[in-house]
Amino acid sequence: MVSAFLIDALNDPTKVLQELYQEYTGNIDQFPAFVASHFSDVFLKSDDTLREVLPLDVNHPPDSYAPRSLVRFHAMVQDTSSSPEMYLANLNENKCGGWGISQNMPASEWPSTFDYCDLKEATALWAVTVPGQTTWKTEELAARSDSSSSPCQVPPQSHKFPVPNTPHIGVQVKIYDNEAAQSLKTTDVVTFIGILTSESLNSEVGSSPMVSALHVLCHKVQSTSDGSTTDELATARDDLIKWIADEALGGDEVAAQWLVLELSAKVYNRATPLLPPSITLSRFPVPTSSSSSALPTLHHVLSDLLPQHLSVPLSLDLLNKEKFSPESKDEDLHSGYLQVPHGTTLLLTENNVREGKLVEKGVMNIRAVQEVMDAQTLEYSFPFSKFSFPTDIVTIVLCEGRKSAFFQTGIVVPLETQPSLETNLYKTKEQVKSPDAARLAAFRSFIATAKRCFGTIDIAEETSEHIREDFVRQRQEDKSEGGKVTSSVHASAGSHH
Structure with missing residues (x-):
């Protein structure tokens, strides 16, 4: 079941999203969280399934993918100050309108009437290639030998990348699970999985430049403690x-x-x-x-x-x-x-x-x-x-x-x-x-x-006992100074830090 879903999601994520929407019977406000949970179970539970998703990086830039491809972007959150974006969640014939579907529809296909309750907000932010990410780490994350890769040049909005005149990817990220998006902060490193499109940076401004947009299905924040170990x-x-x-x-x-x-x-x-x-x-x-x-x-x-x-x-x-x-x-x-x-x-x-x-x-x-x-x-x-x-x-x-x-x-x-x-x-x-x-x-x-x-030290019981005895001895030798020593120091001597 998961394997078939995985293949379908890789080939046509929009179709899978529509099928999920038509099968969903819960509150429409909770559908984005349902989508995030569903795709997380498929892609974020193991590195093997995660790496089945095509990478978006300097060797695989946005213009190397067909519109609405499923991609993963290992990125740094650069700017969270953008205003939320409105979208029509429900279209004609009970079709899903989120994840860039309604934004890309021609005006002639928009419903003539709609319920204003179906207007929802998506969180918008700007994310860039992780600054300073070294070559071996980029290759490890890509985990693909793709001979058709084409290195990107300096993209639009280059002022949003910390290192001037450096090739990188910059993407407008749109997250529909707003509750999960609230925890994201600038400089967080996140793996986003979503549907890639090209859209106007600001739909309210006619001369706004076109940029790459990633409509997020699920995401995972990288922990600073992530890393492997070895017996050597x-x-x-x-x-x-x-x-x-x-x-x-x-x-x-x-x-x-x-x-x-x-x-x-x-x-x-x-x-x-x-x-x-x-x-x-x-x-x-x-x-x-x-x-x-x-x-x-x-x-x-x-x-x-x-x-x-x-x-x-x-x-x-x-x-x-x-x-x-x-x-x-x-x-x-x-x-x-x-x-x-x-x-x-x-x-x-x-x-x-x-x-x-x-x-x-x-x-x-x-x-x-x-x-x-x-x-x-x-x-x-x-x-x-x-x-x-x-x-x-x-x-x-x-x-x-x-x-x-x-x-x-x-x-x-x-x-x-x-x-x-x-x-x-x-x-x-x-x-x-x-x-x-x-x-x-x-x-x-x-x-x-x-x-x-770092900061994790196991103190042997005999060492802990020596610290306690030495602490008591020093207080006895200089009672005037002993009153200034807090009991928390004594307590910490018997604990593991």
Whole structure:
């Protein structure tokens, strides 16, 4: 039964939707939730069925699909400020009008009269390719060998993608299960499954541009703890540190250890701030004139290890001209470099910085980065107000001097390279000596597992007892200070954190 439904849904999702509508006997207001539940059971219960749905990504752009194809879009929610969209839920002969069916009908086919109770709202938002999503992660999600793929160019509404002049997919997403849509926030990473169409960005404006629209049948929010494990994690750490040191840090294993710790960090608690520290690798040589790449080898290494990694080559020109924080203009949210999903690693390189003037916009950009480093928050600017939203970004700075020219990081590690390996600091992707596929998978799993386990420590009973006894002893030695120690500390000594 499920198999037959799966095949039908893949071939003609609109037909399946109409059949579900005609068989449905419940309240019409609950039909969108019924559809979401039905398609979730088919597509979102296992990775195998999910990957049967064609991917929408930079290698499989919207124009490579026929209208009303069923696709899945692994995307970041960029803008949730769009007004809800009205649609006619019930058409003539008890036909479904949602999911783009009524919008695409010619005027001659619209019912001459209709019940205003059949006018419903769909949540509209803008979603983009996950910024910084690395090539291996994109290929893993696609899980298809499609020789007919055609890489996309910079699409319309490119100002809504954080990284300027970068190929990506931008789609207007329409969700009919409004209750489920209410929980979606900017920078959430979501897998949407829906029917792909092309529509006017704003149906109320005659000159509005045409954009791709995805009418969502079901969706799933990605957890920041998603990831696999492997039995080889016990030996992966030392090999990982050795590989990073030799391949990208001139043989400095101490710096590599700090880097691995940084990659494993995340926001653990905001109430009592336990945030990932920012790190500067200082004394990092600038590329010589003979260097084959302006990007450090570390960029390629991190791209091999992490699902989401973004390098920003800082310069005065970039700081003074580009946007780092999102800003709403004419009720349209423009993105910025820092509008990225939780779990992203940001590599800021200062080797292109030269003497010059930093204008007000550049100062504001630096302040935004520092705010992410210090408080893990990012300010969004609106016409009459500003709001700060939580982030969870690991930040790594590379600088030539003893400290960063712009940022105050929590950790500064001077790089100490071996002369024989110093030339490895700047290599092209093709020159990087990657481990075999199995070992690379173990490295990725080690980092993902370490990030998931952050803040989870099992304390043995004898250690817990020692902590309690030491706490009591200190209170007895200094009663005046003991009154300032809260009972919660004593209680926590006997618990597992």
